[in-house]
Amino acid sequence: MALSREQVAMRVAQELQDGYYVNLGIGIPTLVANYVPAGIEVMLQSENGLLGMGPYPTEDEIDADMINAGKETVTAIKGAAIFSSAESFAMIRGGHVDLTVLGAFEVDQNGNIASWMIPGKLVKGMGGAMDLVAGAQNIVVTMTHADKYGNSKLLTDCTLPLTGVGCVKKIVTDLAVLEVRNGAFHLLERAPGISVEEIQQKTAGKLVIEGDIPEMVFN
Amino acid sequence: MAGFNKVVHSYEDAMAGLQDGMTVIAGGFGLCGIPEGLIAQIKKMKTKDLTVVSNNCGVDGFGLGILLEDRQIKKMVASYVGENALFEKQLLSGELEVELTPQGTLAEKMRAGGAGIPAFFTATGYGTPVAEGKETREIDGRHYVLEPAITGDFAIVRAWKADRYGNLVFRHTSMNFNPMAATAGKITVAEVEEIVEPGELEPSQIHTPGIYVQRVIKGNFEKRIERRMVRQG
Secondary structure: OOOOHHHHHHHHHOOOOOOOEEEEOOOHHHHHHHHOOOOOOOEEEEOOOEEEEOOOOOHHHOOOOOEOOOOEEOOEEEEEEEOOHHHHHHHHHOOOOOEEEEEOOEEEOOOOEEOOOOOOOOOOOOOOHHHHHHHOOOEEEEEOOEOOOOOEOEEOOOOOOOOEOOOOOEEEEOOEEEEEEOOEEEEEEEOOOOOHHHHHHOOOOOEEOOOOOOEOOOO | OOOOOOEOOOHHHHOOOOOOOOEEEEOOEOOEOOOHHHHHHHHHHOOOOEEEEOOOOOEOOEHHHHHOOOOOEEEEEEOOOOOOHHHHHHHHOOOOEEEEOOHHHHHHHHHHHHHOOOEEEEOOOOOOHHHOOOOEEEEOOEEEEEEEOOOEEEEEEEEEEEOOOOOEEOOHHHOOOHHHHHHOEEEEEEEEEEEOOOOOOOHHHOOEOHHHOOEEEEOOOOOOOOEOOOOOO
């Protein structure tokens, strides 16, 4: 069965390593914070200027001057640092953030990503996404494998205006985990009960399948 | 205002000299850390054809959004403008021009503007619509886009504490774009929660040195929250 949003987040959380600085985008990526594996410590970076983002505040802790990049009220953990937007994006652009997780409309086999603009629809802006994809050491994209009409979002070439070029390393969809390298999607894992054939059928770009593809394991 | 007393006592004095067609850089991220009273003063002055540079354009009825009500903004330079029905309407009708700029590039454009750097190369936006018409260069095998700096006739910022020298300290994440905006205005006006005596701010803990700030005014802030999220504690 296709993964739920929570299960996608759980699988992405397995990519976290002890000591990582991580930026989580809005939506499913935000949920990853709920599934940090036991025994490892990660620092969450919020691009409005917070390193060491904590959980939402209690009613008593709410402070209008303390928000995350999604403009939600938030807290800072002990050991957090707060700084300007220029400093924040120096960290991002300078490659100091170990992992960025973000959503996308489309990804292609060369690691290009389109996530911010659909021609003909109102464009709200890219926010920090272009800086994040250009700067992070490692980028994981979360999205559904196909749209609601069954059209693949893993393409030969992105059709929508790009957010960044050649930057996506890994994709976790509701059906599969894939790596992007050498101009192809490499299938690494299947969602439990999902066949290789279904993934193949829903992947429009070049898909490399080597050996037996294991099912994802959730603890 | 003699010597190093940058404190003004009215919003009229704070925004004196603002004229039609000027560029105003505003600090803030969403509704966090915005100079509420200075924005209200611009509305009151009915200044028109403004170019406003800020990460966002407020919401309907609050923050920079109120400057849309009388069509005071001609052009908006921002990274994200999705929170505002009036903005959408004016954009679609062609009354409002928008230049969408990646958030980090926007911050760096302000920083560069204030630091005397006319333009800089960044990988952000290469190969995307943002790079169209801009000079690009390959450096050590990677592609970069040349992005020009931004300066403003005015910069308006919100700080927590200031002294009469214009030294500023920001509170929590209301810092955001404010320090860079402060450096990039010909006239920088800081609206602050508290004005303290010189010496009360620890010199090594000052976020924005007073040299960047021309005017300081004590404000009263509503501090509206855009997305109130709570956990059960």
